[in-house]
Amino acid sequence: MARIGLIDYGAGNFSSVRNALDYLRLEVIELRNRAHFETATHLILPGVGAFASAMRRLEQLNLVDELKEQVLVRKKPFLGICVGMQVLASLGREFKETLGLGFIEGTVDKIDGEGHGLRLPHVGWNELNLIRSSPLFARMNGVPTFYFVHSYHLLPKERSVIVATCEYGTEVVSVVEKDNIYGVQFHPEKSQHDGLQLLKNFAVM
């Protein structure tokens, strides 16, 4: 049985993710320090807000090395949501240049909205273009549609990690996958049926 470690590092959507996992009757442990990572079978890093403050809080809580151990060495399934996905990158450029976890080579840059006459943040429901299959999208009907709210996006160096994109003037990388590491730019906890199904799919990995 999955025992999902939900990392509580002050992210705004922590309660929302918790509510969704509770609704799915999944076993959840809230992780606030290094102590209980060992007992989790899966890890979820929620996130809303800015790249730099997310990394700062992970560092203040001493979680960066623990995450590297659990995800890169122990190979536990890991899901990063929104900024929790963005910090997988090597470098973020929101407000100032900040080093990320570096699990996925790439940078996080502002969406080119003005060049396309688009409003930012990119907020609302958008359809995904699935580039390759992934267990995250099992048992979904029709075109998966998810709720996004962000102004920055992850630009991976290797296109092979991209599972799905959406279109907002430009291509927005929406899902990345590399071995046991998954990242979604949208908010599954706020995307009704498809979102809950995605979380359920993650929990059975």
Added chain:
Amino acid sequence: MTLKSRIIPVVLLRNGVVVQSKGFKRYQRLGNPTTIVRRLSNWLADELIYLDISSQQIYDLGRDDLNFPNRRSILEILQDVAKHCFMPLTFGGGIRTFDDVLARTRAGADKVVVNTQALNVPSFVDVCAKEFGSQCIVVSIDALRGANGSWEVYAQGGKVPTGRHPAEWAAEVESRGAGEILLNSIDRDGSGKGYDIALNRAVVGAVKIPVIACGGVGEWAHLAQGIIEGGASAVAAANIFHYTENSVYEAKKYLCERGLNVRKPTLGI
């Protein structure tokens, strides 16, 4: 472009009870704060705006016959609501401090609506956007059309004129880091006459952040007008979503049939 126009029911909470509002003055009781949210979530609304318009800090439902506890604090109500809300939840009303924002996001709000406090202390928007991110901060603007045909922004639930023009104020809060504008027409509120389209165009043209139109929807065609003529990124309404069975489904169906880019109408989570 595949980003959908959003359809957003607004729930108004007054002293613990969901109410209907007319002209920001008259209120009619509709029911309890969580069952309505569960219903709107099942009807697959794109988002929910939940506004506490209580004039006093009293949240007792005064009903012991309902099978749930009488909630006394707005945060307890919010926590309850969030448990049934698998769509984005935007929460506003009475937010005055940084800690108010923090408490509401921790209780399950994805975004917060600020209005009067931003008018009183505009740097409040900067402070909140910096800490919580722009995407978390929705600035609500209540505008009244005067006899001369122009608009003025009102504070404190539509009671206090500020001398500000809604388009200028919208541009200012955008520059301070607001992520979205919730634009209400006080004179259209509860009228069923449709959005104040000219007001929407004026504000949409003044900013590059999304604008949510609100106030005056009496039929589904008004939602289409808000998107097509008003240029709104999202269309919000309160009363019509509470008085129509399967309302969100019907609204989406209407808009889909007219070729608007909204999420397909389906039912059930």
